Structure formats: structure tokens, C-alpha cells
Amino acid sequence: MEFMKTIDMFKEDFNIPYEYISARLNSLFTKSGKEWYYKMRQDHSKHSWTWWKEQIISKWENDSWRFKIENYFEEAIFNIERDRPMSCFLKQKDRLTALHPDMSETMVNKTILRECSGDLEHAIRSRCMEPCSTEDYINAMEDITSRTKYLLKLI
Numbered sequence: 001m002e003f004m005k006t007i008d009m010f011k012e013d014f015n016i017p018y019e020y021i022s023a024r025l026n027s028l029f030t031k032s033g034k035e036w037y038y039k040m041r042q043d044h045s046k047h048s049w050t051w052w053k054e055q056i057i058s059k060w061e062n063d064s065w066r067f068k069i070e071n072y073f074e075e076a077i078f079n080i081e082r083d084r085p086m087s088c089f090l091k092q093k094d095r096l097t098a099l100h101p102d103m104s105e106t107m108v109n110k111t112i113l114r115e116c117s118g119d120l121e122h123a124i125r126s127r128c129m130e131p132c133s134t135e136d137y138i139n140a141m142e143d144i145t146s147r148t149k150y151l152l153k154l155i
Contacts, residue, residue: 002094002097002098003028004053004056004057007021007049011049018048018049018050019046021049021052022046022047022048022049022052025037025052026038026041036059040055066099069095069098069099070099072095073092073095073096073099073115074115076088076091076092076095076115077115077117078115078116078117078120080120080145080148080149081149081152085138085141085142085145086138086141086142089112089134089137089138089141090134090138092112092115093108093109093112093134096108096111096112105133105134106131106132108134109132109134109137112137113125113137120141120144123140123144124137124140124141124144127140127143127144128140
């Protein structure tokens with residue numbers, strides 16, 4: 001839950017009062033999350049950011065949430081003709097970071113690469129010499145997919 005780290009950082013860096021943070025929570029949530037927030041706000045009135053943080057963690061960071069995110073990660077197979085490399089890679093990175101917040105960027109990137117097909121993984125690894133940033137992997141992936149799409153059009 002990356003947004004909670006960002007809020008904590010803003011609180012610390014800019015000394016933002018808890019009331020301001022709590023008042024802006026409705027703009028962070030969408031769909032069922034927003035409905036949950038309004039119901040909780042109605043039932044429990046005003047509370048500090050610390051209280052809201054505990055509620056958010058207990059609501060979403062549980063075993064069923066973890067299971068769902070793991071399944072999304074494992075089932076997301078990159079399709080060179082349909083998917084956009086950057087959005088696909090970053091979505092997978094967000095999922096892994098949510099599941100394993102302490103995992104290094106290098107391990108996150110390697111784990112995502114292992115989920116690619118053998119040819120694509122090999123082509124990306126051939127273009128990126130260690131150490132590589134996320135941007136390097138995405139750039140290599142975009143280059144490979146654009147060249148592959150071009151070649152597929154010629155066939």
C-alpha cells in the first residue's frame with residue numbers, strides 16, 4: 001500500500017496535520033474503496049490518520065487480498081501484440097512491491113523477468129547488463145516489442 005508510505009512521508013517532511021490528511025482520504029479511494037470510506041466515516045466520525053491507517057490495513061492487507069494479488073501477478077502473461085510494455089511491467093512491479101515491500105528493485109525486476117516467456121526474457125537480459133534499473137528493462141522491452149510488431153506486419 002504505497003500511498004500510505006507517501007502520506008507518512010508528507011506528514012513527516014511537511015508536518016501536515018492529521019486532520020488535513022484524514023479530510024483528503026475520500027479523494028484517494030475509488031469505487032468500493034470510496035463506499036467503504038464513506039460508511040466508516042459515517043459510523044465512526046472523525047479520527048486521526050493513525051486510526052485510518054489501521055483500518056485500511058485490516059480491511060485490505062489480509063490473506064485474501066494477498067492471495068488475490070499473487071494470483072494477478074502469476075496470471076498476468078505479457079502479450080506482445082496486445083499489452084504495452086511499460087504499463088504491464090509497472091503493474092507487475094506494483095503488485096510485487098505490495099506483496100514484498102522490502103524486496104530490492106533488482107529482485108523485483110528479476111522476478112518480473114522470470115514471468116516473461118523464455119524468448120522475451122532472453123532478449124531483455126541480452127540487452128540489459130547488470131546492474132539495470134526498472135527503466136532500462138522497460139526500454140529494452142519496448143524496443144523488443146516494437147521491433148517484433150514491425151516484423152510481424154511484414155510477414
